[in-house]
Amino acid sequence: MDSETTQTIIGGSRRDFMKTLTGATTVSALAGVSIPHVHAAEGISAKQIALVGCGGRGTGAAAQALAVKALPTKLVAMADVFENKLNGSAKGLERKFSRREEDKGKFDVDPENRFIGFDGYKGAMDVLSPGDIVILATPLAFRWVHFKYAIDKGLHVFMEKPLTADAPTSKRMLALAGEADKKNLKVGVGLMVRHCRGRRELWDRIQNGEIGDIIAMRAYRQHGPVASAFSKKKPDDKSELSYQIDRFHSFLWASGGLFNDFYIHQIDETCWMKNAWPVSAVASGGRHYRGIKDGQPDPYGNDYVDQNFDTYNVEYTFDDGTKFFFNGRTMFGCRDDMSSVVHGSKRSAIVSSAGHTPGKVRIFQGQLQPRRGGTVWAYPQPEENPYQLEWDDLVEAIRDDLPFNEVRRGVQASLVSSMGRHAAHTGQEVKLKSFLEHEHEFAPDADKMTLDGEAPVKADADGRYPIPMPGVNKKREY
Numbered sequence: 001m002d003s004e005t006t007q008t009i010i011g012g013s014r015r016d017f018m019k020t021l022t023g024a025t026t027v028s029a030l031a032g033v034s035i036p037h038v039h040a041a042e043g044i045s046a047k048q049i050a051l052v053g054c055g056g057r058g059t060g061a062a063a064q065a066l067a068v069k070a071l072p073t074k075l076v077a078m079a080d081v082f083e084n085k086l087n088g089s090a091k092g093l094e095r096k097f098s099r100r101e102e103d104k105g106k107f108d109v110d111p112e113n114r115f116i117g118f119d120g121y122k123g124a125m126d127v128l129s130p131g132d133i134v135i136l137a138t139p140l141a142f143r144w145v146h147f148k149y150a151i152d153k154g155l156h157v158f159m160e161k162p163l164t165a166d167a168p169t170s171k172r173m174l175a176l177a178g179e180a181d182k183k184n185l186k187v188g189v190g191l192m193v194r195h196c197r198g199r200r201e202l203w204d205r206i207q208n209g210e211i212g213d214i215i216a217m218r219a220y221r222q223h224g225p226v227a228s229a230f231s232k233k234k235p236d237d238k239s240e241l242s243y244q245i246d247r248f249h250s251f252l253w254a255s256g257g258l259f260n261d262f263y264i265h266q267i268d269e270t271c272w273m274k275n276a277w278p279v280s281a282v283a284s285g286g287r288h289y290r291g292i293k294d295g296q297p298d299p300y301g302n303d304y305v306d307q308n309f310d311t312y313n314v315e316y317t318f319d320d321g322t323k324f325f326f327n328g329r330t331m332f333g334c335r336d337d338m339s340s341v342v343h344g345s346k347r348s349a350i351v352s353s354a355g356h357t358p359g360k361v362r363i364f365q366g367q368l369q370p371r372r373g374g375t376v377w378a379y380p381q382p383e384e385n386p387y388q389l390e391w392d393d394l395v396e397a398i399r400d401d402l403p404f405n406e407v408r409r410g411v412q413a414s415l416v417s418s419m420g421r422h423a424a425h426t427g428q429e430v431k432l433k434s435f436l437e438h439e440h441e442f443a444p445d446a447d448k449m450t451l452d453g454e455a456p457v458k459a460d461a462d463g464r465y466p467i468p469m470p471g472v473n474k475k476r477e478y
Contacts, residue, residue: 048132050077050124054089057160058137064391066106070399074106077113077127079120121146130154139248139255141443144172151179156398160190162264162414165256168441170411177407188394189410193269195389198379202361206273211344214274219266219340222329229258231306233463241455250306253442253456257308259421263328266340268413269351273342277416278316280431283424285309305464314420358383425477427470440476
């Protein structure tokens with residue numbers, strides 16, 4: 001990585017930060033700008049779309065891609081390593097886009113354009129022509145592999161977050177972002193909160209000094225177990241690698257664990273409000289128990305074999321000394337909270353109230369943020385769905401040939417998330433500059449994997465996988 005890119009990631013002036021992360025590369029991050037929805041002109045040929053990774057988020061992204069109004073769109077190819085996931089996604093999308101007359105023809109995936117297996121992504125992208133769009137929604141370990149092929153094919157890209165889980169892959173993705181720019185390819189990243197019009201206006205108000213200087217930020221994601229983050233022992237009838245990919249939230253190589261996959265949103269949105277990335281992190285966390293069995297806590301080690309902690313507490317520090325406190329918890333029976341808050345020297349603000357949408361952003365007179373009263377500004381309700389807005393912005397950039405490449409910001413958000421996770425898993429203070437030089441790549445041969453091949457991590461004789469041991473393993477997470 002060159003020194004300019006490193007400086008962008010570990011710090012720099014506000015002007016440099018904004019030049020790199022907003023106006024110069026990503027029109028979608030222009031805070032406070034309302035981009036009108038423009039209906040496509042009649043007679044424009046449809047942009048063909050391929051979906052690579054047919055899980056829930058990939059299926060949702062495809063639905064949003066087919067709902068844009070700036071250009072006509074058509075899904076023509078799909079790929080996944082699991083046939084049941086592809087079939088389920090296809091059935092749901094076909095049903096959704098057959099109800100209304102104006103939607104008919106948007107789902108147009110012939111059986112020969114449905115590809116199963118590790119090389120299925122090539123088949124799906126080969127159906128497209130240069131200038132078409134591919135959705136990359138597989139586990140992050142394969143993001144750089146698929147992105148490289150998309151660039152070679154001259155395709156615009158929408159890729160889901162997170163983008164990376166370690167430093168070597170982050171450097172690779174940053175280099176690929178430059179290659180995409182050389183071909184004038186537009187690339188969106190699924191950190192959809194950046195496209196929320198309410199958060200944009202809040203960002204603008206914070207930059208204009210309405211809450212004073214930011215003195216602290218805090219975010220919470222506390223709820224019960226999520227997705228495939230907690231896993232029990234592999235069934236005998238499933239191969240090791242297919243099991244790990246199917247349960248990708250359970251494995252750091254595949255997803256960065258639940259920390260990266262779920263917590264990245266609030267880490268990204270709070271750093272956006274600060275207009276900077278933290279330069280270091282200290283953290284704690286641990287594995288406790290999951291649920292109740294026979295009236296008693298069900299302890300770890302009996303059934304659960306994944307690599308995640310149940311609790312994460314991270315103190316991020318910015319180069320001016322400002323602190324950002326993140327708290328994550330995935331345990332039954334505890335208080336739920338999913339919010340992000342910014343405290344300024346004059347006022348405070350809510351970035352997220354209780355989830356990603358609606359944000360219900362507001363600015364308060366003081367620091368207490370009462371349920372009633374004390375609000376000096378609030379974004380009008382109802383809000384537009386940011387999952388749709390991110391697609392509207394991407395397709396409008398393709399139509400109007402506007403600069404649009406969110407990969408650098410997506411990598412930075414992934415790196416900062418990984419830094420916090422690494423601090424919790426090792427028990428050490430981690431500086432972003434040194435983390436960037438860390439050599440541990442979780443899945444170095446992601447481009448060579450086959451379903452019957454070796455998995456990046458192996459279970460012991462009892463079917464358990466290596467877990468982080470803070471203070472014991474100080475340099476690597478496992």
